[in-house]
Amino acid sequence: MRLGSLDRHEPFRIFTHEAPFDGKSFGLVMTRDVIDGVTADEARMDVFCLAVEQGPIATILTDPAGRIVYANAMFRQIVGAPAVKIGLPLTEFLPADAWRELTTAMRHEGVGHGEVSIRRAAREPFEARVSVAALCLENGDLFRFIVMLGDDGPRKARERALRYHDLLQTSRMESMRHLFDGFVHDIGSSLGAIIGFAGFLEQDLREGTTERLFADRVLSACENAKDGVAQILPLARTSGAERRCIDMQSVLRDCRKLLSGALPSSCDLAFRIGEEMLPVYGNEGEMRQMVVNLCLNANDALCGGLGSISVDAAKVRGIDEKFRPTKESRRSRLDRACRSVVGGLDEERTYLRLRVTDTGRGIKPEILARIFEPFFTTKAGEYGVGLGLPTVQGIVMSSGGAYTVESRRREGTVFSVYLPLVAESGGKPDRPV
Numbered sequence: 319m320r321l322g323s324l325d326r327h328e329p330f331r332i333f334t335h336e337a338p339f340d341g342k343s344f345g346l347v348m349t350r351d352v353i354d355g356v357t358a359d360e361a362r363m364d365v366f367c368l369a370v371e372q373g374p375i376a377t378i379l380t381d382p383a384g385r386i387v388y389a390n391a392m393f394r395q396i397v398g399a400p401a402v403k404i405g406l407p408l409t410e411f412l413p414a415d416a417w418r419e420l421t422t423a424m425r426h427e428g429v430g431h432g433e434v435s436i437r438r439a440a441r442e443p444f445e446a447r448v449s450v451a452a453l454c455l456e457n458g459d460l461f462r463f464i465v466m467l468g469d470d471g472p473r474k475a476r477e478r479a480l481r482y483h484d485l486l487q488t489s490r491m492e493s494m495r496h497l498f499d500g501f502v503h504d505i506g507s508s509l510g511a512i513i514g515f516a517g518f519l520e521q522d523l524r525e526g527t528t529e530r531l532f533a534d535r536v537l538s539a540c541e542n543a544k545d546g547v548a549q550i551l552p553l554a555r556t557s558g559a560e561r562r563c564i565d566m567q568s569v570l571r572d573c574r575k576l577l578s579g580a581l582p583s584s585c586d587l588a589f590r591i592g593e594e595m596l597p598v599y600g601n602e603g604e605m606r607q608m609v610v611n612l613c614l615n616a617n618d619a620l621c622g623g624l625g626s627i628s629v630d631a632a633k634v635r636g637i638d639e640k641f642r643p644t645k646e647s648r649r650s651r652l653d654r655a656c657r658s659v660v661g662g663l664d665e666e667r668t669y670l671r672l673r674v675t676d677t678g679r680g681i682k683p684e685i686l687a688r689i690f691e692p693f694f695t696t697k698a699g700e701y702g703v704g705l706g707l708p709t710v711q712g713i714v715m716s717s718g719g720a721y722t723v724e725s726r727r728r729e730g731t732v733f734s735v736y737l738p739l740v741a742e743s744g745g746k747p748d749r750p751v
Contacts, residue, residue, distance in 0.1 A: 376446075376467035379453075382460045384408050384417060393467065396446075397438040408465065411437050412448070420450045421463070436467065442583070445469075481580040506544070513540045563740050566596040566605065566670055570631060573609040581617050586626040596631055596670050597740040600717045608713045611706040612674040612733050618697065619678025619731060627676050633739065634671045663720050663736055672735040680727040689723070710735075 370377055376393035380386050389402040397411055409417050416434045424430035430450040435443035446467040453462040516536045523530040574589045581587055598605070609629070616627045663669065681689065688694050692708045710733075714721050718738050725731040 378408065378465040378467075380408050380463045380465065382463070384421075384463070387462065396436060396444050396467065398441055399439065413437075416448075420448060424450045424452060424463075445583070479582070509540050509544050513537060513544070516540065561599060561601050563597050563599055564602045564605065566598055566631060566672070566737075567591060567594070569602060569605045570609065570629065573606055573613070573629075576610065577613050581613070581627075582622070584622065584624050585617055585620060586624075587613075588626065588628045590628065590630040592631070594633070596633070598670055598717070598737045599740055600713075600737070604713045608710050608735070609672070609674075611710050612735075615706055616674055616676035616678065616731070616733075619676045619680075621679060625677045627674065629672070629674050631670060631672050633668055634736070635668045668739045669719070669736040670739050672737070674733045674735075675730060677730045680729055681723070681725040681731055682727070686723060686725060 371390050373390065374392060376396050377388075377390045378386060378393055379388040384407055386402055386406050386408055387404060394400060394402055412434055416432060420430035420432050420434075422430070423432070428451070430448075432448050434446055434448045436446050438444055444467075446469065449466045449468075451464050452460055453464055455461050516533055519533040520530065520537060523533055570589060570591045574587075577587055613627060613629065619625075620627075685696060690707050690711045692705060711721075714735055714737070719736050721733065721735045723731065723733055
């Protein structure tokens, strides 16, 4: 064997062998391309292996039983392990049910695809788009599974941001409608009073006098305004909203599904609501809006960083000292513990206590005193219009409830809402709201 080049730029390997045939000796000559001392096939294989090992796509090979036989550098980086132990089941990193679904889809469709949360050491799960295919021998027997992971985090983050934006916009519109409803009713009530007193004046004034003419014009203008109010009143969602006995368990479960897909992954959302029925008297849409507004407000307090929001619900009987009747029992009070108390409770009744707790930056005392003012906001630009918490206040107070806000700087805030529970025997509150 020797190396030759002839007129080619690339070297090639020459193999010679003497072979006898029919009493004569013949020379057998074979050549193969050579690159840097190795064959072209070997060189291409080396490049391929280097590309897989150092490539931007996490790649794993497993045996037919799902045990890892190879994992490239990107996968090791994702799971936070400098080395992945050979023979370790892949289900140490992928949920077992997700692995079964992927391999089942692969057998039916050739390649299995799915979205999977990859477990990793001391870090939050890695959201990945996983593809699984089979490597088979020439006889068709399964030899290896090849698994490739793509980073699905950016796409999911965009989807979450879009859902959060939609949820925020919906919440704003609901808040506007709730405020609009109260505004329209207030105008209607004022118009009714003006029409009544103008009618009294009309009766007392002689016909043909200037004063009587003015009174007639006031009545005419008010009647026109009343007709206009009657036309726009149906646009307010809460006008004539159905109020009935509803189970807050169902409302909270709906809110959990809605918020889990909308809040950013940096927010750890937990609902602790048990299984016990929590019947209250109110409008289901309003109750859902109340919970969503409180959770969106809690998420804003996290300022986009890591943090947690917990929602818990429980039945309570009796009242805390902060709800003892005072001259201010229906107004907001602010005490030294940076706690706002709104409304009053009856110590003989049973209430649903709904608490929304965040681990955000907390609320300054001077701001806490104003958070329920319509259009008051500390958020810049398009991120807030100052209607979320005033809407919550309106819903709670119209339901005969009360609430507290407790906050500590750099520790977080707790919103506690108390709603009167419906009596076990009927569909109305155990005492009138």
